[in-house]
Amino acid sequence: MPLGVSIIFSGSGAWQQTGGRPLFAEVGMAEDVNQETPIPEEENGSEFEIPEELRGQVTITTLDKLYNWGRRNSVWPMMFGLACCAIEMICVAASRYDFSRFGMEVMRPSPRQSDLMIVSGTVTKKMIPQIVRLYNQMPEPKYVLAMGACASGGGPFKEGYNVVSGVDKFVPVDVYVPGCPPTPQALLHGLITLQEKIDKQSIQSVRWYSKQASEPIPIPILGPDLIDPRDLPDFAERQAAVEEKAAAEAKT
Amino acid sequence: MAETESTKVLDEIKTKFGDAVSPDEREGYDGYLVRAENLLDFATFVRDALGYDYLSSVTGVDYIVEDKMEVVYHAYRTSGGPALLFKVQTQREKSVVPSLVSIYPGADFQEREAWDLLGIEFEGHPDLRRILLWDGFHGHPLRKDWREAYFEEDQKPFGNRWPEGKVYRIEDKVPFNKNVKYPANFTPEGWVPEGEGTLYASLGRMEKSNGNGTGSEHIVVNLGPQHPSTHGVFRMVAELDGETIVDLKPVMGYLHRNHEKIGERNTYIMNMPFTDRLDYICSMGNNFAYALSVEKLMDVQPPERAEYLRVIMAELTRVVNHFWAIGFLLNDLGAFFTPALYAINERELILDVFEAVSGSRMMCNYFRFGGLARDLPPGTAEVIRDLAFERLPEKIDELERYLTENEIVRVRGEGVGVLTAEQAIGFAAAGPVLRASGVPYDVRKAEPYSIYDRFDFDVAVRYNGDVYDRYLIRVDEIRQSIRILQQAIQDLPEGEIQTGRPQYQVRVPAGESYGRVENPKGELGFYVISDGSPTPYRYHIRAPSFINVTGMAEMSRGQKIADVVAILGSIDIVLGETDR
Numbered sequence A: 001m002p003l004g005v006s007i008i009f010s011g012s013g014a015w016q017q018t019g020g021r022p023l024f025a026e027v028g029m030a031e032d033v034n035q036e037t038p039i040p041e042e043e044n045g046s047e048f049e050i051p052e053e054l055r056g057q058v059t060i061t062t063l064d065k066l067y068n069w070g071r072r073n074s075v076w077p078m079m080f081g082l083a084c085c086a087i088e089m090i091c092v093a094a095s096r097y098d099f100s101r102f103g104m105e106v107m108r109p110s111p112r113q114s115d116l117m118i119v120s121g122t123v124t125k126k127m128i129p130q131i132v133r134l135y136n137q138m139p140e141p142k143y144v145l146a147m148g149a150c151a152s153g154g155g156p157f158k159e160g161y162n163v164v165s166g167v168d169k170f171v172p173v174d175v176y177v178p179g180c181p182p183t184p185q186a187l188l189h190g191l192i193t194l195q196e197k198i199d200k201q202s203i204q205s206v207r208w209y210s211k212q213a214s215e216p217i218p219i220p221i222l223g224p225d226l227i228d229p230r231d232l233p234d235f236a237e238r239q240a241a242v243e244e245k246a247a248a249e250a251k252t
Numbered sequence B: 001m002a003e004t005e006s007t008k009v010l011d012e013i014k015t016k017f018g019d020a021v022s023p024d025e026r027e028g029y030d031g032y033l034v035r036a037e038n039l040l041d042f043a044t045f046v047r048d049a050l051g052y053d054y055l056s057s058v059t060g061v062d063y064i065v066e067d068k069m070e071v072v073y074h075a076y077r078t079s080g081g082p083a084l085l086f087k088v089q090t091q092r093e094k095s096v097v098p099s100l101v102s103i104y105p106g107a108d109f110q111e112r113e114a115w116d117l118l119g120i121e122f123e124g125h126p127d128l129r130r131i132l133l134w135d136g137f138h139g140h141p142l143r144k145d146w147r148e149a150y151f152e153e154d155q156k157p158f159g160n161r162w163p164e165g166k167v168y169r170i171e172d173k174v175p176f177n178k179n180v181k182y183p184a185n186f187t188p189e190g191w192v193p194e195g196e197g198t199l200y201a202s203l204g205r206m207e208k209s210n211g212n213g214t215g216s217e218h219i220v221v222n223l224g225p226q227h228p229s230t231h232g233v234f235r236m237v238a239e240l241d242g243e244t245i246v247d248l249k250p251v252m253g254y255l256h257r258n259h260e261k262i263g264e265r266n267t268y269i270m271n272m273p274f275t276d277r278l279d280y281i282c283s284m285g286n287n288f289a290y291a292l293s294v295e296k297l298m299d300v301q302p303p304e305r306a307e308y309l310r311v312i313m314a315e316l317t318r319v320v321n322h323f324w325a326i327g328f329l330l331n332d333l334g335a336f337f338t339p340a341l342y343a344i345n346e347r348e349l350i351l352d353v354f355e356a357v358s359g360s361r362m363m364c365n366y367f368r369f370g371g372l373a374r375d376l377p378p379g380t381a382e383v384i385r386d387l388a389f390e391r392l393p394e395k396i397d398e399l400e401r402y403l404t405e406n407e408i409v410r411v412r413g414e415g416v417g418v419l420t421a422e423q424a425i426g427f428a429a430a431g432p433v434l435r436a437s438g439v440p441y442d443v444r445k446a447e448p449y450s451i452y453d454r455f456d457f458d459v460a461v462r463y464n465g466d467v468y469d470r471y472l473i474r475v476d477e478i479r480q481s482i483r484i485l486q487q488a489i490q491d492l493p494e495g496e497i498q499t500g501r502p503q504y505q506v507r508v509p510a511g512e513s514y515g516r517v518e519n520p521k522g523e524l525g526f527y528v529i530s531d532g533s534p535t536p537y538r539y540h541i542r543a544p545s546f547i548n549v550t551g552m553a554e555m556s557r558g559q560k561i562a563d564v565v566a567i568l569g570s571i572d573i574v575l576g577e578t579d580r
C-alpha cells in the first residue's frame, strides 16, 4: 500500500480508499455482472459519503474487485510447451498478437513463479508425471488452460497407446480452447475468458483462502502402463473384472 | 545406365556372398535379402567396397502371417544416387539381428527404436534400451498382434459409433475409463518400478576425476523435459566434471504420439493431416514426402502446375523453418526473444500464404496423391512474388547484418559442438547439420525429386561443422530457397492441379516404397508398405530431427554445460518429429 492510504472495511466487504490518485477508478467501472456478493447500491452512497472535494480522487469498490483486478491483469503463464500448439502460443507472445496487452507477457520458466499453466499440446503418458508435478509446484492461485484438441481430450492422437485423453484426467482445467491448433485469436479469446472467470471469483470462497489447504495431486506412476494412484484402492477388483471380460470375449 | 550399374553391383555381391545374399523377389519389393549371420560382412562390404557410406534409415516390419520379423536398411552414397536396400529376416519370437552400430554409428537410435516398438533385439548394440517408451512398459506396440487400450478395429474407417441410436465414447468401453491396459495378473502391490537405473548406468564411469588434484566427483544434471531451452519436451542427462560435459544421453519420447501405430490403422489419405503434425513447423514439407512415397506406389504424377506449387510451398517452408531456427538459436545464446521476434515476423507473412491456400496457418494438409487440395486463391501469386523478390531478400540481409558479425554469436558459436565430415556421415546426420560439416549432400541434388532438376540453385555447404557454421548454413539456404522461389513463381504454368479426380479412398497396389525429400531439417523419408488394402501395412518415418540427435553426445563431450543448449539449438529439432 502506498503511504497515506487508509482503508475502511465494512462487513459486506466494501472498502474505501483515500489519498493519492484515483488508482482504482477502473475497478469501479468494471461491470457488475456475476459478482458473487453484490453490494447494494445504496450502501456505497449512504454509508460512505465521499466529500465533494475528494470526489475526483476517491472511489469505492469491493475488496473482491480490487483483488481480482490485480490478478486478472498479471496472469503470468509458465514457459511450458508440449507440442504443436506451443508454436501458436509463442506466436501469441510475439509481436503480431502480443498478449502483453493483457499483462501476460511475463512467461516464467519456473512453476514457482507462474499463475497459469497453458497446456499447449499432446499430453503423453511419459510426460504426465512431470505435468502433475509442475502443477503441484505452482503456488496458489493457479489456473490451467487446456490449449487445443489434444490437451482438452486427446485430439487426433487420442487412440494412441501413449496418449492421455486430455489433461483434465489429472489436473483441473479452467478454460478449454478448441482447435488443432487453436489460432492465436482463439488462444487470446481463451485467455480473456480466463480473465472473466477471475473477475467472478470471490475472496470469501476461493480455495486458496479456505481452511483446508489444497492437497497436491498424486503423481501418476509409469508402470507396465500408466498407473493413477487414485485408482489403487479398488485396483484389483477392477482389473479382475477386465480380465473376466477379456476371457469371456476370447471364448466367443 | 542405372540398370548396368545395378547389375554390376548384383554381380559383385553374387561373387562375394553366393547364396547368403539374394535379390528380394517379392512383388513390388526391391533390394537384397541378407542372412543374419552375414549381415555384418555384407554391411562392411556395402560401405567400403560399394561406397554406400550413409545409412539413412533402419526400421523393422512385422510380417505376422509369415511369422517373420524383417529389418530394412536404406543405404546411400553421399556422392548421390539411388538407395541400396537390404533386409534381414528373423523369427517373430525372440527376434535377434546383429547390430550395425559398429559399422554405421547412425543406426544407434534407430535400432533402439526398433527394439522399443517392435521388440527386435540387436546383438552387439552398446546401449540397447527403450527409447520412446519408458523402461518397464509392457509389450512392443508396433507388433501386429499388440493392441492398444482404445483398440476398436484393425482398419479404419471404423464402424458405427452410434449403434443403437446412442453415441458412445471409447472411454465407456475400457477399464478404469482410461486409456490404460495392464498385463494379466498385474497387481501394483507386487510390482517394482524399473526406474531409470539403466539410463544412469549407461552414462560413462562416475569415478572421481583426479589429475588436477581437486578430487572432485562427477555429477549428473538433468536438463528437461521441462526446460526453456530444450525446444519442447526433450531431456538430456549430462554427466559433468565441474562444468565440462563428460557424457550426455538424450532422453526422448515425452511427445511420443504413436504416429506409426495410428498410421497403420488409418487409410492412406487420413495420414496426410497426421504428417502435418510431425515436424509442425514444416507441414508442407512433410506432406510432400508422404505424397511422394504413396505416389511412387500408385504410379501417378501430379500435373505441372501442381509440381510448381509444391516446390513453392516446400521452399517457403524452408524459409519459415530457417528463420525460426535462427531466431530460437539466438534465444538459446541468451538474446532472449528479440531476434526471434524478427524471425517470427517473416514467418507470419508466409503463414498468411499458407492460410490462403490451405485454410490453416500451421497444419496445412495441402498435398494430395497426384496433386494438391486447392489452387491458389486470387492474389496469392502476387503475394508470393512480392515475398520472393522484395521482402525476403531484404529481410535476410537485415538479419545477417544484425547477427553474422555479432561478437557474441561468433564467440559462442565458433569451435563449439564440432562434428567432422566423417562423423556427420557416420551418424547419418542430415540437412544443415551434415552440410555445415562440409558434406555437400542435398536430396534435391543427390536424387532429384519432383521438378528440382529444373531450377538453378546451389547446395550450401560450410566446412567447420560448429554451431556458427550451422547458423551460417541456414542463412545460405534461405538465400538459395529464395532463388528457387523466384524461378518457380516466374515459370508457374496455368492448368490443372490434380491428376484424375480427387479420391477419398485411393487404391494403392501392393509393394514397398521409400519417398524422401530434403526437408528443412534434413532428409525426411516415408517408408510405406502396401498389401493392397485401404490402409498401409507398414508406415515408418525416417525423421531427421530424431536421427540428428544421434551425434549430440559426440558434439557435446568436452564442451561446457552452457554450450549444450546452443548445440541443441543449432541442430534444430522439433519434438513432434523426434518422438513421433
Ligand code: SF4
Binding pocket: A083, A084, A085, A120, A121, A122, A147, A148, A149, A150, A151, A155, A156, A179, A180, A181, A182, B277
Ligand atoms: S491439438 Fe493439434 S496442434 Fe495442438 S498439440 Fe494436438 S495435434 Fe498438435
